Amino acid sequence: MPIFDTAACASLMEALTALSISAAAAIRTAAENREVRHKADGSPVTPADEAADAVIRDGLLRLAPGLPIISEEHAPHPAPLGKDDGYFLVDPLDGTREFVAGRDEYTVNIALMQGGAPILGIITAPAFGLIWRGIVGSGAERIAFAGEQISPPRPIHSRQNPQGKLVILASRSHLEPRTRAYLDRFPQAEVMQCGSSIKFCRLAEGAADLYPRLAPTHDWDIAAGHGILRAAGGDMRAPDGSPVIYGSTELLVPAFIASAGPFMA
Numbered sequence: 001m002p003i004f005d006t007a008a009c010a011s012l013m014e015a016l017t018a019l020s021i022s023a024a025a026a027i028r029t030a031a032e033n034r035e036v037r038h039k040a041d042g043s044p045v046t047p048a049d050e051a052a053d054a055v056i057r058d059g060l061l062r063l064a065p066g067l068p069i070i071s072e073e074h075a076p077h078p079a080p081l082g083k084d085d086g087y088f089l090v091d092p093l094d095g096t097r098e099f100v101a102g103r104d105e106y107t108v109n110i111a112l113m114q115g116g117a118p119i120l121g122i123i124t125a126p127a128f129g130l131i132w133r134g135i136v137g138s139g140a141e142r143i144a145f146a147g148e149q150i151s152p153p154r155p156i157h158s159r160q161n162p163q164g165k166l167v168i169l170a171s172r173s174h175l176e177p178r179t180r181a182y183l184d185r186f187p188q189a190e191v192m193q194c195g196s197s198i199k200f201c202r203l204a205e206g207a208a209d210l211y212p213r214l215a216p217t218h219d220w221d222i223a224a225g226h227g228i229l230r231a232a233g234g235d236m237r238a239p240d241g242s243p244v245i246y247g248s249t250e251l252l253v254p255a256f257i258a259s260a261g262p263f264m265a
Contacts, residue, residue, distance in 0.1 A: 094196045158229065219248075
């Protein structure tokens with residue numbers, strides 16, 4: 001497997017960004033067909049999910065032949081990779097429930113994994129015309145786009161020392177009892193509910209302080225956001241402070257707490 005350093009990630013970044021924009025266009029084209037099916041685990045899938053997945057997989061196979069791809073729509077069971085292997089981790093349409101409901105909070109997520117953690121992340125929000133991206137150790141940035149035209153990148157940073165009220169992000173579709181109990185520990189905080197991986201982007205750009213999820217979530221749901229957040233100066237860990245572990249047989253992360261500044265258990 002190839003070893004990706006900062007320079008190698010930077011050489012891939014523009015092509016991966018363009019690929020995410022192509023996936024966003026595929027979602028918009030397929031959006032007229034609102035047929036919803038449910039997979040074996042009960043999660044919804046639409047023609048837009050599948051169209052974006054096809055675009056991304058084709059592009060990644062051209063950009064990095066031989067590098068494994070794990071996608072929500074093509075997840076191997078069991079996961080065949082060792083913790084030190086490099087691979088792409090993709091959610092072609094994160095926030096399918098939001099998408100089906102007609103909300104704008106859905107994203108295209110692409111992460112490059114190495115050593116059991118994301119080293120590069122790209123999140124594209126088609127309805128907002130925004131892209132957040134980052135390389136761990138090299139910084140994060142935000143870009144606006146319209147069609148294939150993109151704005152100059154603007155560096156972003158997570159806020160390390162919040163002034164005033166703590167802002168905590170919570171899932172709109174997956175707010176379960178354990179996470180609710182965690183939120184209750186911060187009665188003075190402002191809680192903002194939001195769909196998809198945009199929550200990580202809000203942390204990375206300095207608009208919020210915490211994002212807890214104390215229930216299992218799939219690797220592809222969080223890897224790109226994790227990479228962008230780390231690149232922007234934030235952190236994400238298991239609730240006990242240990243590293244988040246990717247690549248389990250089920251491709252599930254049991255729980256995590258993402259923070260803009262130093263880790264807050």
